Amino acid sequence: MSQTDTDAFTKFDLTGRTAVVTGGSTGLGYFMARGLARSGATVVLAARRESLLKEAADKMAAEAPQGHVEYAAVDLGDRGSIEELAQSTLERFGGVDILIGNAGADLFQPVDEISYENFDQVMQINVAANLALMRAYLPHMRQQQWGRIMFSSSATSLAGSAQEGMGAYTAAKAALNGFVRTAAAETGHDNITVNTIVFGMYLTDMVKEHLKLVEDSAGIDAVRGFESSFASMTAAGRLGDCQEVEGMAQLLASEAGSYITGSNLVIDGGMSAMLRPHEPRPERLVYS
Known part of the structure; x- marks a missing residue:
């Protein structure tokens, strides 16, 4: 292996870094967290159900022996629970280097039926919880002049959905898309990157x-x-296959992605590029 190859490989190394991944016990969050663990990070899976967390942590420890996996139960709809997660991880590790805000909640109600209370709950879990954790972890990131923050967004934030009832969820994800631009501008001089990953259908x-x-x-x-x-x-x-998100998480969390910030990175299989759905292919004409 050449020196250039070695340098490229080590840029993805996360040994010595600590990450918190909300919604990390299942789905996209699990595989993003596993990607960080496979790059050598200590990963804290945070979600609501402790039984699922323990099962996920045990599984990930076996699949990603390069890192270290722990877990912490949290209710992102409860501000006190969020504060407990932030405080416990800061006390346990002295600081958090990487935050992946992946947990989310949707509300299947048409726009003319959404109540203030339900809208507030969707915004709390999808937006406010992420901002609270970011605020808690930023002092350590600024002090050490290094940090990586990413939030999970959705392709519904880029285009309207024909599926009725996505209004509150779409608004929350669009809020994250806009927020990371300002957050990136305010933290970039401290070598902190802030991005959203815009997911399609997995x-x-x-x-x-x-x-x-x-x-x-x-x-x-x-x-x-x-x-x-x-x-x-x-x-x-x-x-999409959930395993396909590991590489993006590894990139954005590492030195390899150090110049990517303030971006909404779309990994949706080209969904947002389509003007209309594929149609069945007609029989190919054969010319004699």
Whole structure:
């Protein structure tokens, strides 16, 4: 291996870094956290259900022996619980170097039915909780002149959804997209990067559970129709595999991504690039 190759590889090394990943027990959060652990980081998985957290931490420790995995229960809808998470991680590690705010909540209500209370709850979990954790961890990042912050956003923040009931969720994710630009401008001189990762449609545990409900109520053909409909909306022609997000997390959390900040990085299989869904391909004409 050449010196250039060695330098490129070591830029992804996160040995000695501590990361907190909210929503880290399942889905996209789990695989982003696993990517950091595989790069050598100490990773704290934070989510609501302790039983799932323990199971996820044990699994990740086996899959990513390069790092160290711990977990902490938190209710991001409760400001006191968020403060407890921030305080406990700061006391435990002396500081947090990497924050991935991945946990989210949606509200399936049409825009003319959303109550103030429900809207506030969606904004609390998707936006305010992330800002509270960022505020808690920034002093350490500024002091050491190094920090990495990323929030999970959604392709629904870039274009309207035909699925009724996404208004509050879309507003929350769009808020994060805008927030990271100002946050990046204010923290960049301290070698801190702040970005959103804009996700498309992935086969998460939540989506799989939904598909199981669809199958139970309407049959396997309905499931195939659902998958085909969403797949046709992407340039890739398929839904995303959660494991495909590991590399982006490793990039943004490491020295390799040190010049990426204030960005909304889209990994949606080309969904946002499509003007209309793919149509069935016609039979190719054969000329004699």
